[in-house]
Amino acid sequence: xxxxxxxxxxxxxxxxxxxxxxxxxxxxxxxxxxxxxxxxxxxxxxxxxxxxxxxxxxxxxxxxxxxxxxxxxxxxxxxxxxxxxxxxxxxxxxxxxxxxxxxxxxxxxxxxxxxxxxxxxxxxxxxxxxxxxxxxxxxxxxxxxxxxxxxxxxxxxxxxxxxxxxxxxxxxxxxxxxxxxxxxxxxxxxxxxxxxxxxxxxxxxxxxxxxxxxxxxxxxxxxxxxxxxxxxxxxxxxxxxxxxx
Ligand SMILES: Nc1ncnc2c1ncn2[C@@H]1O[C@H](COP(=O)(O)OP(=O)(O)OP(=O)(O)O)[C@@H](O)[C@H]1O
Ligand SMILES: [Mg+2]
Numbered sequence: 001x002x003x004x005x006x007x008x009x010x011x012x013x014x015x016x017x018x019x020x021x022x023x024x025x026x027x028x029x030x031x032x033x034x035x036x037x038x039x040x041x042x043x044x045x046x047x048x049x050x051x052x053x054x055x056x057x058x059x060x061x062x063x064x065x066x067x068x069x070x071x072x073x074x075x076x077x078x079x080x081x082x083x084x085x086x087x088x089x090x091x092x093x094x095x096x097x098x099x100x101x102x103x104x105x106x107x108x109x110x111x112x113x114x115x116x117x118x119x120x121x122x123x124x125x126x127x128x129x130x131x132x133x134x135x136x137x138x139x140x141x142x143x144x145x146x147x148x149x150x151x152x153x154x155x156x157x158x159x160x161x162x163x164x165x166x167x168x169x170x171x172x173x174x175x176x177x178x179x180x181x182x183x184x185x186x187x188x189x190x191x192x193x194x195x196x197x198x199x200x201x202x203x204x205x206x207x208x209x210x211x212x213x214x215x216x217x218x219x220x221x222x223x224x225x226x227x228x229x230x231x232x233x234x235x236x237x238x239x240x241x242x243x244x245x
Pocket of ligand 2: 165
């Protein structure tokens with residue numbers, strides 16, 4: 001068994017006296033596409049934020065390729081060089097062009113030269129149908145286009161794993177497909193991903209593993225066939241009955 005790219009053991013996280021993640025464990029191998037599903041408030045976003053070291057954890061261990069990154073002495077920037085994250089709200093810089101949005105972190109955080117950063121951004125924007133938007137500001141783009149730029153921006157830094165939190169949740173239904181197409185392409189290309197989603201059809205299609213979060217833990221996990229086709233836990237069945245209708 002190779003060392004998992006991400007390994008979580010006994011993760012606990014509370015906000016005040018509200019326990020959000022309790023004794024959560026998860027192992028992600030390279031090229032895994034792990035979909036986190038579960039009711040609102042079950043802890044999906046909190047888990048992703050813990051993985052990106054945006055939240056201090058109360059107990060447990062998070063490892064990135066065997067190295068403990070939940071150690072408070074770890075420089076979170078080192079981790080974020082290897083881990084890309086995209087949120088529901090695209091968080092593009094409004095005053096920068098699409099191209100500058102995609103080159104900024106490469107140059108400032110990753111120390112890539114300007115020309116190289118630009119070439120990479122142009123290449124990825126082109127690959128995802130955004131070549132003609134390079135000079136535009138984000139507010140001149142549709143929501144779907146902005147989210148595609150946010151994905152390209154994350155991909156520009158060549159992360160080893162992408163954490164995606166409900167990246168289609170703010171989009172009109174007709175724009176969802178174009179964003180999911182990028183995730184699909186990255187999955188096919190072997191990108192390791194952990195994503196929280198309410199799009200069950202998409203999870204079924206793209207996931208190598210689906211994790212059902214309930215009350216701050218992973219109650220059940222399996223292949224999409226197992227989890228959607230033959231859920232073992234009553235709570236999973238009830239959740240799926242509600243969201244799949
Ligand atoms: N910064 C915070 N301060 C206090 N409570 C928080 C904070 N962030 C999240 N919570 C609480 O933690 C719980 C889990 O939230 P989280 O956002 O992880 O759920 P989720 O599974 O992502 O839900 P959704 O499907 O709605 O996105 C919720 O009860 C939420 O209110
Ligand atoms: Mg969430």
